[in-house]
Amino acid sequence: xxxxxxxxxxxGAITALHGISLSVPPGRIVTLIGANGAGKTTTLKAISGxxxxxxxxxxxxxxxxxxxPTHQIVKLGLSHVPEGRMIFVxxxxxENLQMGAYLQKDRQAIQRELDYVFATFPRLQxxxxxxxxxxxxGEQQMLAIGRALMSKPKFLMLDEPSLGLAPLLVxxxxxxxxxxxxxxxxxxxxxxxxxxxxxxxxxxxYVLETGKITLQxxxxxxxxxxxxxxAYLGG
Amino acid sequence: xxxxxxxxxxxxALLLSLLISLFAGRINSYVLFVLYAIGINIILAVSLNLxxxxxxxxxxxxxxxxxVGGYTAAVITNQFGDLNAFAAGALFFGAxxxxxxxxxxxxxxxxxxxxxxxxxxxxxxxLGFGEIIRVIFQNMNAVGAARGLSVxxxxxxxxxxxxxxxxxxxxxxxxxxxxxxxxFIAVRDDEVAAEAMGINTTKYKVTAFVVGAFFxxxxxxxxxxxxxxxxxxGFNFMQSIAIVVMVILGGMGNTPGVIIAAxxxxxxxxxxxxxxxxPSLPGIAKAYPFAWVGNTRMIIYSLLLxxxxxxxxxxxxxxxxxxxxxx
Numbered sequence: 001x002x003x004x005x006x007x008x009x010x011x012g013a014i015t016a017l018h019g020i021s022l023s024v025p026p027g028r029i030v031t032l033i034g035a036n037g038a039g040k041t042t043t044l045k046a047i048s049g050x051x052x053x054x055x056x057x058x059x060x061x062x063x064x065x066x067x068x069p070t071h072q073i074v075k076l077g078l079s080h081v082p083e084g085r086m087i088f089v090x091x092x093x094x095e096n097l098q099m100g101a102y103l104q105k106d107r108q109a110i111q112r113e114l115d116y117v118f119a120t121f122p123r124l125q126x127x128x129x130x131x132x133x134x135x136x137x138g139e140q141q142m143l144a145i146g147r148a149l150m151s152k153p154k155f156l157m158l159d160e161p162s163l164g165l166a167p168l169l170v171x172x173x174x175x176x177x178x179x180x181x182x183x184x185x186x187x188x189x190x191x192x193x194x195x196x197x198x199x200x201x202x203x204x205x206y207v208l209e210t211g212k213i214t215l216q217x218x219x220x221x222x223x224x225x226x227x228x229x230x231a232y233l234g235g
Numbered sequence: 236x237x238x239x240x241x242x243x244x245x246x247x248a249l250l251l252s253l254l255i256s257l258f259a260g261r262i263n264s265y266v267l268f269v270l271y272a273i274g275i276n277i278i279l280a281v282s283l284n285l286x287x288x289x290x291x292x293x294x295x296x297x298x299x300x301x302x303v304g305g306y307t308a309a310v311i312t313n314q315f316g317d318l319n320a321f322a323a324g325a326l327f328f329g330a331x332x333x334x335x336x337x338x339x340x341x342x343x344x345x346x347x348x349x350x351x352x353x354x355x356x357x358x359x360x361x362l363g364f365g366e367i368i369r370v371i372f373q374n375m376n377a378v379g380a381a382r383g384l385s386v387x388x389x390x391x392x393x394x395x396x397x398x399x400x401x402x403x404x405x406x407x408x409x410x411x412x413x414x415x416x417x418x419f420i421a422v423r424d425d426e427v428a429a430e431a432m433g434i435n436t437t438k439y440k441v442t443a444f445v446v447g448a449f450f451x452x453x454x455x456x457x458x459x460x461x462x463x464x465x466x467x468x469g470f471n472f473m474q475s476i477a478i479v480v481m482v483i484l485g486g487m488g489n490t491p492g493v494i495i496a497a498x499x500x501x502x503x504x505x506x507x508x509x510x511x512x513x514p515s516l517p518g519i520a521k522a523y524p525f526a527w528v529g530n531t532r533m534i535i536y537s538l539l540l541x542x543x544x545x546x547x548x549x550x551x552x553x554x555x556x557x558x559x560x561x562x
Contacts, residue, residue: 070430070431070433071433080431082431086425086427087425088424089425099421148431
């Protein structure tokens with residue numbers, strides 16, 4: 001579904017990704033783990049066009065999308081939940097969700113998506129008239145994911161969904177991520193610092209270190225890998 | 236407020252301003268001049284609020300757009316002699332529109348390359364742009380350069396001023412409250428997230444800039460035909476700042492608040508005019524023969540502004556962000 005070939009990206013003079021290649025098969029959850037500054041967020045930004053790739057190809061359904069502006073990439077069914085729950089704090093929950101369906105013109109389709117989001121996150125329905133900035137951290141994360149679902153994506157990129165959340169909430173969010181993948185068949189690329197959890201929910205994974213992929217494989221195999229265990233899983 | 240009601244309100248405002256303008260002859264001309272200034276400042280502040288308040292792009296160049304509109308409209312009407320009321324009205328309307336359109340084109344030209352900048356950088360670039368416009372007029376002999384330009388016709392009246400103000404308020408409100416318009420607020424709240432939602436953020440920012448510049452240009456035309464004399468220094472940096480102050484004081488993204496602030500900040504310097512009289516009292520003039528005493532009014536005005544900003548940084552008329560409705 002998505003394939004990166006030799007992708008290089010940089011912030012000014014600093015190269016953050018040194019030619020990474022990875023592939024995400026349809027219907028799967030693939031995770032990208034690694035330490036701070038390894039280039040995980042950069043990879044997602046490059047895919048969604050928020051950062052322009054220097055070199056390499058980003059193949060989405062066989063089509064090279066590198067260099068397209070973000071709003072056109074979103075149109076192709078690729079949705080990005082940015083790090084740090086970037087919701088629109090001055091809009092209500094409902095308005096945030098409507099912004100997510102910005103490119104959808106079919107009202108019935110929007111209503112269907114809305115019903116699905118509310119069914120997945122009942123808390124959002126309770127708070128639909130509330131100003132998003134006044135939601136709790138977990139609710140904001142739910143809103144960020146729900147908003148991304150509103151665009152009816154085929155491919156969803158989640159950046160650190162566990163960031164700053166209480167352990168119990170992290171569990172809920174990850175259950176929802178699995179549910180979205182299983183029920184809707186949405187392919188997911190998950191970036192996560194919590195490697196343990198990420199490898200638990202995903203089918204396969206990639207380990208990123210200072211802009212290079214150092215390990216890859218089946219999630220279960222990665223969890224048993226001694227290198228991964230000592231570096232990311234705490235022994 | 237539904238869209239339908241907004242249209243009715245607009246119509247009512249237009250009719251009311253037409254009605255009042257029929258009786259304008261009975262109003263003291265100084266009062267009338269201040270009223271026009273209020274209307275013009277409402278147009279300027281509400282249109283800048285679309286850029287600074289709703290879209291979150293800090294622009295300091297509004298006086299530049301005003302200058303473009305003002306000079307354009309003045310040059311057009313100056314080509315004509317005395318006309319009958321109907322022809323004069325049509326000419327003035329055309330001139331105002333032309334001024335607005337040229338200002339909008341200027342906004343587009345400035346906006347396209349600069350709106351990729353954020354925050355402080357955009358503020359500096361727009362500030363520079365405003366000054367460039369002013370310097371261009373200052374050196375343009377066709378419009379009198381630094382000597383200024385006499386505007387032959389005092390076409391500005393109550394109807395045109397407040398009619399344009401009503402249309403400005405209507406357009407900005409309708410734009411922001413539409414589904415399309417939520418994009419402006421989304422861009423302000425989080426540009427990255429807005430982009431990730433599939434919003435063409437550049438298009439929104441340029442739209443806000445162009446619409447804002449258009450109305451600033453109309454305001455410039457009204458100003459030109461009210462004061463009847465244009466000088467480049469009338470459109471300097473301080474004029475841009477004065478409009479920004481109205482927006483901040485009224486509350487960013489709060490149109491009713493910004494309107495009230497525009498009214499207050501137009502009246503305040505007028506209300507303080509008596510202070511300028513102090514040094515002319517014989518005893519005081521002898522005791523304090525300093526030049527600055529003549530500007531007491533502006534010192535007090537500035538102090539009031541500082542006080543207001545310290546006590547109500549969120550804007551004078553912003554109590555809540557927005558009402559939170561029960562779920």
